[in-house]
Amino acid sequence: MGGDHGPSIVVPGVAQAAQALPGVRFLLHGDSARIEAELARCPAARAVSEVRHCDKAIAMDEKPAQAMRRGKGSSMWNAIESVRADEAQACVSAGNTGALMAISKLILRMGAELERPAIVANWPNMKGVATVLDVGANVESDADQLVEFAIMGAAFHHAMHGVERPTVGLLNVGSEDxxxxxxxxxxxxxxxxxxxxxxxxxxxxxxxxxxxxVDVVVTDGFTGNVALKTAEGMARFFSNEIRTTLTSGPLAMLGAMIASGALKRMRQRLDPSRVNGAPLLGLNGIVVKSHGGADANGFASAVRVAINLARSDFRAEIDRNLKSLTAAAAKDEASKAGQDQGAVE
Amino acid sequence: MGGDHGPSIVVPGVAQAAQALPGVRFLLHGDSARIEAELARCPAARAVSEVRHCDKAIAMDEKPAQAMRRGKGSSMWNAIESVRADEAQACVSAGNTGALMAISKLILRMGAELERPAIVANWPNMKGVATVLDVGANVESDADQLVEFAIMGAAFHHAMHGVERPTVGLLNVGSEDxxxxxxxxxxxxxxxxxxxxxxxxxxxxxxxxxxxxVDVVVTDGFTGNVALKTAEGMARFFSNEIRTTLTSGPLAMLGAMIASGALKRMRQRLDPSRVNGAPLLGLNGIVVKSHGGADANGFASAVRVAINLARSDFRAEIDRNLKSLTAAAAKDEASKAGQDQGAVE
Structure with a gap:
């Protein structure tokens, strides 16, 4: 029910994703009348979906605390609850981000030692797409949390892009130690x-x-959020400039018309909906946020992220790395204690 | 002597700035043989310049601590010293940024209560150019320092762009309190x-x-540096994409050729050298950093920043605002103390 368009983009998005990755079934939580109306127009989605009716939906501007108190029985709540109950392997929502984080944390609980789930951005760049986290949930992050982001980001990148050993970088103001x-x-x-x-x-x-x-860029949620929004703003600035430039006179317009095929391909390459779908990492369960303004293509991309994660062993990979880190720290402590003892003797 | 090109861009840059803003004289510190050779080719610069020879120059990769220890008598040192000695009203350098900050702080000392001078970025945007600070010197900034940045940034923006009451915003991850x-x-x-x-x-x-x-955006040096470099990287990414797109086939190339005038005007509008010249704020004196890779146009732009600052009353404006803030804080304390007393009685 969430996002700017609700079922009218969710249902065709489900159809697209189901065609691209067969064998998946969907529970659609929300107002059954509205959902059924969309399914009637979309047989590819109807064939793989089951509708779970509820009357309530969380508003896009509802505060997280309020959503937690009053959200029980809403479409968002029920979708997350179906993950906890093992009825679904992942939840995808285009709804209110703050509410999604708060209710996910309440129902699924954190697996990692984070205060709040980390949000991932899929960042288009000169070589492809990078995984950048955290981009907004944790405004202050200590060293241990940054290390957790690195582990979760690498596991996500591996699951999504099949890169065996992703490279991970830590965002800073220079490269020296x-x-x-x-x-x-x-x-x-x-x-x-x-x-x-x-x-x-x-x-x-x-x-x-x-x-x-690098494949994965790690940063605290404050810096990551500012960097992401700075880049989004600059992208809009540049495309405005190009549009203004190429309509600034008859010669420029003629040139733009002739080059229009190439310019369209460029816009598609930079299109954020091509890489829509931000997982909330650190939870005991898979929850993927679709951009509120995404169209059906964009929602299908978020569904693909959820399916890829559900079919991967990314949670086992996170656990394995967290354990190996804890073991190394313990060994380090033990050897330090041994040295101290040696010094006393 | 600094930057990628030394006197070969500084001297023609001086000539350009002198023609745009007459009545200014220049002290050129450095290797007199190299400077004189450039002045011989540039009578407009020769007419307004005096050469101050020195043998030493600070290398672009020298560490700030080393530059402070060994920098005495170098061209950078002497240029800053001429500001302290009131021989010059401002210093412009295309040299090593870390060394410029360290030596400026050592010779001129801080006027504000900052650890290090704040660096300003002149940020082109949809409405013109904004003043953004700090973009790199202070990696951690407490609330008082952020307030100082706001005061200094507003005074700089006023001096540079003539805006009577600039609008100031504080960079954050959302707009709610x-x-x-x-x-x-x-x-x-x-x-x-x-x-x-x-x-x-x-x-x-x-x-x-x-x-x-807003006219002035205030942030800590860590976030500001990441945001600035993110924007610079994205700008390069987009211009690469445009270039690739417009040379991707015969039709696109024809279109680009026809639209080339408009595209060239766009590049000039977004050209960072048009707004080159980053003052180091918070010092008892004016020091402006020119980008190491700037050409003569860019260096002239940095010189214009220095001249505009020197001709304005921006330091008096900073002092006035800092004092009014301190007075308000003292009054606040006094009224609180009065209330406390009242409560005791």
């Missing part, structure tokens, strides 16, 4: 020493987001 | 109450940098 604040320097030291299922590249800078220097 | 970490929320509370020579707009988000919602 002594740059940045304490949290990033400490996380850098931990990641450099740890033996995990990915390759730690070291520090990266803001410009490396566009250059595609 | 409770968003963000403690430092931004506290700075927000101070700026909302203070009566200063600018209009405090409230929180702005990363996307507002491109939209041009």
């Amino acid at each position: 002594q740059k940045g604040h304490e949290e990033v320097r400490e996380a850098h030291a931990i990641l450099r020493e740890a033996k995990l299922d990915f390759d730690y590249h070291g520090f990266v800078e803001g410009s490396d987001l566009a250059y595609g220097v | 409770q968003k963000g970490h403690e430092e931004v929320r506290e700075a927000h509370a101070i700026l909302r109450e203070a009566k200063l020579d600018f209009d405090y707009h409230g929180f702005v988000e990363g996307s507002d940098l491109a939209y041009g919602v």
Whole structure:
């Protein structure tokens, strides 16, 4: 029921995703009359869907605390609850992000030691698409949380793009070891020493987001959110400039008309809906946020993210890496204690 | 002597700036043989310049600490020293940024209570050019420092663009009062109450940098540096995409050729050298950093920034606002103490 368009984009999105990745079935939570009306127009979706009626829906502007108190029995609540009850392997929602995070955390609980789930951005760059996290949930992140982001981001990138050992970079203001604040320097030291299922590249800078220097970029939610929105704003600025430029006079318009095929292909390559679908990481269960303004293509892309995650072993990979980190830290403590004892003797 | 090109861009840059803003004289510090060779080719610069020879120059890759220890007598040192000695009203350098900050701080000392000078970015956006600070010097900034950035940024924007009461926004992850970490929320509370020579707009988000919602955007040096480099990277990404698109086939190339005039005007509008010249704010004196890779146009733009600042009363404006803030805080304390006393009686 969520997002700017509700069932009118969710149902055709489900149809698209079902055709691309067969063998998946869908529980559609919400107002059955509206959903059935869409399904009647979309036999490909009807064939794979079951409708679960509820009267309530969470408004896009509802505060998270309010949504938690009053959300029980809403379409969002029921969708997440179906994941907890093992009826569904993943939940996809285009609804209110704050409410989705709060209710997911309440129902599914955190697996990692994060305060709130981390949000991933799929970031188009010169070499393809990078995984960037956190982009908004945790405004302050200590070194251990940054390391958790690295582990979760690498597992997500592996599941989504099939890269065996993703490269991971830590966002900073320079590449030397002594740059940045304490949290990033400490996380850098931990990641450099740890033996995990990915390759730690070291520090990266803001410009490396566009250059595609690493597969996974790790940062706190404050910096990540500002960087993401800065990039989105700049993208809109540049496309406005191109549009203004190419309609600025008869010659420019003629040129633009002739080059229109190539310009259209460029817009598609940079189209954010091609990479729509941001998982909330750190939960005991898969929840994927679709952009509220996404169209059916975009919603289908978010559904594909959820299916890829559900079919992968990314949660086992996260657990394995977290355990190997804890074991290494314990061993380190033990050897330190041994040395201290040696010094006393 | 600094930057990628040294005197070969500095001297023609001086000539350009002198023609645009007559009545200014220049002290050129560095290797007199190289400078004189350039001046011989550039009579407009020779007419307004005096050469101050020195043998030493600070390398672009020298560490700030090393530059401070060994920099005495270098061209950068002497240029800053001429500001301290009141021989010059401002210093412009295309050299090593870290060294320029460290030596400026050592020689001129901080006027504001900052750890290091704040660096300003002149940020092109949909409405013109905004002033964004800090973009790199102070990786952690408390609420008082953010308020100082607001005061200095507004005074700079006034001096540079003639805007009587600039609008100032604080960069955050959302616009509601409770968003963000403690430092931004506290700075927000101070700026909302203070009566200063600018209009405090409230929180702005990363996307507002491109939209041009406010004249001055205030943030800590970590977030500001990441945002600036993210935007620079995205700008390069988009221009690469446009180039690739418009050379992707014979039709696209024909279109691009026809539209080339308009495309060239667009590139000029987005050209960072048009707005080159980043002042180091918070010092007892004017020091402007020109981008190391800037050409003569770019260097001239940095010189114009320095001249505009030197001719304005921006330092008096900063002092006035800092004092009015301190006075308000003292009054607040006194009235609180009075209330406490009242409660005791």
